[in-house]
Amino acid sequence: MTRVFLVDDHAMFRAGVRAELGGRVDVVGEAGAPAEAVSGIRATRPDVVLLDVHMPEGGGLAVLQALGDDLADTRVLALSVSDAAEDVIALIRAGARGYVTKTISAAELVDAIRRVADGDAVFSPRLAGFVLDAFRDAPTVPSGDPDLDQLTPREREVMRLLARGYTYREIAGELFISVKTVETHASNVLRKLQLSSRHQLTRWAADRRML
Amino acid sequence: MPGRAQGRDNDRVSAPAAVRAAPPRASRRPERGLLGGVAAGIAAHLGIPVRTVRIAFALLVLAGGLGAALYGAYWIVLPVAPDSPPLPSRRRVKDAAAVVLAVMAVGALAQATPSGALFVPIVLGCVGGALIWRQASDPQRDRLRRLSRTSLLASGSDREGQLRLAAGAALVIAGAVLVLARANITAVRDGIVALVVSAGGLALLTGPWWMRLVSQLSEERAERIRSQERAELAAHLHDSVLQTLALIQRNAELPREVARLARGQERELRTLLYGTRTAGDSVADDLRAAAAEVEDAYAVSVDVVVVGDAPSDPGLGALVAAAREAMVNAAKHSGAGEISVYAEAEEDAVTAFVRDRGIGFDPDTAAGDRQGVRGSIIGRMDRHGGTARIVSGAGRGTEIELRMPR
Numbered sequence: 063m064t065r066v067f068l069v070d071d072h073a074m075f076r077a078g079v080r081a082e083l084g085g086r087v088d089v090v091g092e093a094g095a096p097a098e099a100v101s102g103i104r105a106t107r108p109d110v111v112l113l114d115v116h117m118p119e120g121g122g123l124a125v126l127q128a129l130g131d132d133l134a135d136t137r138v139l140a141l142s143v144s145d146a147a148e149d150v151i152a153l154i155r156a157g158a159r160g161y162v163t164k165t166i167s168a169a170e171l172v173d174a175i176r177r178v179a180d181g182d183a184v185f186s187p188r189l190a191g192f193v194l195d196a197f198r199d200a201p202t203v204p205s206g207d208p209d210l211d212q213l214t215p216r217e218r219e220v221m222r223l224l225a226r227g228y229t230y231r232e233i234a235g236e237l238f239i240s241v242k243t244v245e246t247h248a249s250n251v252l253r254k255l256q257l258s259s260r261h262q263l264t265r266w267a268a269d270r271r272m273l
Numbered sequence: 274m275p276g277r278a279q280g281r282d283n284d285r286v287s288a289p290a291a292v293r294a295a296p297p298r299a300s301r302r303p304e305r306g307l308l309g310g311v312a313a314g315i316a317a318h319l320g321i322p323v324r325t326v327r328i329a330f331a332l333l334v335l336a337g338g339l340g341a342a343l344y345g346a347y348w349i350v351l352p353v354a355p356d357s358p359p360l361p362s363r364r365r366v367k368d369a370a371a372v373v374l375a376v377m378a379v380g381a382l383a384q385a386t387p388s389g390a391l392f393v394p395i396v397l398g399c400v401g402g403a404l405i406w407r408q409a410s411d412p413q414r415d416r417l418r419r420l421s422r423t424s425l426l427a428s429g430s431d432r433e434g435q436l437r438l439a440a441g442a443a444l445v446i447a448g449a450v451l452v453l454a455r456a457n458i459t460a461v462r463d464g465i466v467a468l469v470v471s472a473g474g475l476a477l478l479t480g481p482w483w484m485r486l487v488s489q490l491s492e493e494r495a496e497r498i499r500s501q502e503r504a505e506l507a508a509h510l511h512d513s514v515l516q517t518l519a520l521i522q523r524n525a526e527l528p529r530e531v532a533r534l535a536r537g538q539e540r541e542l543r544t545l546l547y548g549t550r551t552a553g554d555s556v557a558d559d560l561r562a563a564a565a566e567v568e569d570a571y572a573v574s575v576d577v578v579v580v581g582d583a584p585s586d587p588g589l590g591a592l593v594a595a596a597r598e599a600m601v602n603a604a605k606h607s608g609a610g611e612i613s614v615y616a617e618a619e620e621d622a623v624t625a626f627v628r629d630r631g632i633g634f635d636p637d638t639a640a641g642d643r644q645g646v647r648g649s650i651i652g653r654m655d656r657h658g659g660t661a662r663i664v665s666g667a668g669r670g671t672e673i674e675l676r677m678p679r
Contacts, residue, residue, distance in 0.1 A: 165574075187613060191578035194617070198581060225578045226626045226672070227613025 064179045067108035068092035069099040069125060070141070071117040075164070079112065082168035087175055096124040103129060108136055109179045113158065115142035115149050126156040139178045150189060151196075155256050160184025182245045183252035190224035193251060197258075211258055213251060220247040300354035301347075309348040444473045506545075513541055529610065533572035540565055556589045556623055557582040560616055563597035567612075571604035574611050581618035583679065589623055591657040592677040598649040599627035599673040607631020607671060622678045630670040636663040650675070 064087045068076050076092050083089060090106045093099035096119050103111055103125075113122040120127075122140055129136070140158040142149065143165075150161050159178045162171065163186060174184045185193070197213045213221065216237075223233045230248070234241045299318040303310035312330060316323040333340025447470060517538040524530040557579040564575040583589060596614065603612045609631035616625040636646070646663065650673065654661040659677035 187576055187578050187615065191580050191615070194580045222615070222617070225580065226615040227576065227611075227628050 063088040064110060064175055065090045065106070065108040066175060067099075067103050067106055067111045069094075069096075069103075069111060069117070069122070070114040071095060072114075075114075079171070083172060083175075086172045096120050096122075096128065099125045100128040103133065103136065107133060110175050111136060111138045112175070113138050113140050113153070115140055115153055121149075122153055122158075123156055126153065126158065137178045137181070139174060139184060150192065151255070154189075154252065157256070159252065161189045162186050163188070177245075181249070183248040185221070185224045185248060185251075187225045187227050190221045193255060194218065194221050194225060197254075211254075213254065217247050217251050217254075220244060221251060224248075299351055301351045302354050308344075310353075311344055311347045311351060314351055314354065315347070440473075440477065444470060444477070509545060514538060529572045532574060532610070533568065536574055537565075537569050540568075555582045555584055556593060556616065556618060559585060559590070559593040560596060560614060560625070563593055564600060564612075564614055567597065567600040567604055571601070573604045573609070575600055575604075575614060576611065577614045577616075579616045579618075583618040583623055588657045588659065588677045588679070591653050592623060592625055592659060592675050595650045595653045595659075595661060595675050596625045596627055596673075598646075598653075599675070602646060602650075603627060603629040603631065603671060607633070609670065620679075622676055624677075625675045626672060627675075628670065628672040633665045633667050633669045633671050635667065636665055646673075 066083065066087045066089050068079055068089060069092070070076050070079070071094050073094060076094070080089050080092070087110075090108050091102045093102045094117075096117060099111075099113075111125075113125060115122045117124075122138075122142075126138060138153075138158040140150065140153045140161040141164055142161065143163065154161065159181075160174060160183050162174050162184060166174070166186075177184050193213075197211075197218075219237060220233055223236060228236065230241050230244045233244045237244075300314050301310040302313040302317060305313035305323075307327075312326040313323050316326045319326075330340040330344055333343060447466075517534050521531050521534050524534070560579060561577050564577045567573065568575050596616070600612055600614065603609060607629040609629040611630070613628045614625065615628075616623065651661045651663075654675055654677065657677065659675065661676075662674040663671065664674070665671035
């Protein structure tokens with residue numbers, strides 16, 4: 063069973079998620095603050111960390127930065143009530159494998175956790191929309207690796223369908239490709255999102271602070 | 274506002290001083306003194322014999338009565354040492370008598386000395402300043418002290434302090450020159466100049482206090498605005514959030530209604546926190562507004578994702594209206610609790626997708642209510658030069674694609 067560590071400063075929310083996930087994943091620990099989370103994650107070495115974006119003392123970003131490359135086998139799924147693009151993008155660029163909102167249903171959350179545990183990326187429709195928006199225009203300042211600065215037409219199609227609310231399985235059916243291929247595309251997009259040096263990414267995220 | 278800037282400067286200057294331990298403060302020691310204990314207090318503060326201080330005062334009294342004025346001023350300004358025992362009432366009577374005597378002596382000296390015309394304003398100024406000092410509350414006093422410190426130890430950056438120091442020095446010199454040259458000046462001019470000098474001295478003396486008043490006023494105004502904002506927020510929270518929470522508790526057994534209430538409230542709070550987005554400016558705002566209406570009216574959740582944006586125009590208005598109709602249809606007929614709306618503004622066209630995972634229908638055999646799809650969605654898009662495409666099937670949900678060229 064997937065071993066999950068919960069990080070959220072609201073005890074009530076942790077309790078709710080714990081109850082919802084009960085039986086379907088193994089919740090090995092939880093923390094309410096970044097420092098506590100870092101030591102807890104180091105001690106329990108979970109498969110997936112469910113990480114709240116907004117917390118006191120630096121938020122989810124502080125946890126990701128403190129963990130650094132220590133735990134290569136631990137993947138992070140960001141969880142947020144916020145739609146603020148700059149927060150989400152910051153976490154993705156710091157290494158989170160995906161982002162979901164707190165209104166997600168229990169079944170979808172379990173699905174997202176399993177996907178992240180398998181090394182795949184998790185895009186909410188909104189995050190897919192963000193990505194499309196960010197990579198929309200041609201880069202004005204090309205970076206070292208031009209491949210990182212734009213999406214392939216296929217990746218763009220996958221992102222569009224994700225933004226339209228399609229599941230990976232539905233996308234596979236729509237595009238006549240395998241689910242595995244859809245996952246590969248999503249992972250590639252995530253990598254570009256993390257590594258692209260397009261300066262617009264940051265500015266764009268700041269511009270859309272109020273989405 | 275200069276008063277404000279001044280206040281900030283001084284706050285910065287005083288910040289390290291506040292951290293330092295408070296320096297020992299001079300105080301009166303009535304129990305040790307002959308009159309008010311001023312000499313005893315000063316002697317204790319400076320670490321010199323009481324006798325020296327008393328002799329200094331006596332000499333100053335001889336020099337035009339200045340000693341008496343100084344003594345009186347110190348009496349008013351210096352606080353009684355905290356460890357001084359309370360005085361018996363007999364002693365108080367004696368003190369009062371001494372004060373009356375001193376005032377009379379000063380008056381007599383003023384008559385007798387040649388510079389008497391100057392002397393009275395100076396004494397009045399001293400007493401006035403001392404009174405202001407005495408009236409000021411502790412933080413105000415700290416501030417006045419701070420102001421005088423900045424003027425004396427004015428650094429190159431503190432222009433105002435330097436200016437004030439220069440003006441004060443000029444006045445002092447003017448006064449001295451006046452006294453020295455008195456013999457050659459007519460009494461009238463002398464009186465006018467004396468008045469100007471003491472007015473200037475008074476201005477310098479009370480300047481910080483006025484500035485304080487001005488900055489206090491603006492602080493108060495800012496505080497009032499803040500508290501108004503707080504009250505507004507509290508009123509808003511009460512009217513909307515608390516009401517919604519109450520409604521949620523009463524509808525706890527109706528999950529759809531609870532979700533609707535919560536989403537509506539969430540939207541409202543976001544608008545409050547992150548600024549108002551009103552419909553009518555852009556296709557993205559219009560779509561979000563339409564989605565919000567549908568959410569509220571039909572107790573479903575509508576997720577809107579928009580990539581890019583375009584200013585509103587009649588064609589795009591039709592697109593938004595058609596999308597709204599599609600959302601309403603999905604909310605009313607599909608049975609799905611969630612509707613996804615995705616719109617993308619491109620160079621040549623705006624595309625919108627409205628999707629649900631509900632029961633679906635066969636667009637070709639749609640009848641009755643579903644005729645709304647033909648008129649309000651397909652027909653409307655056609656009339657404005659756009660296209661609508663419906664992908665649906667029993668059990669597969671429905672997706673309506675709308676495309677409007679720009």
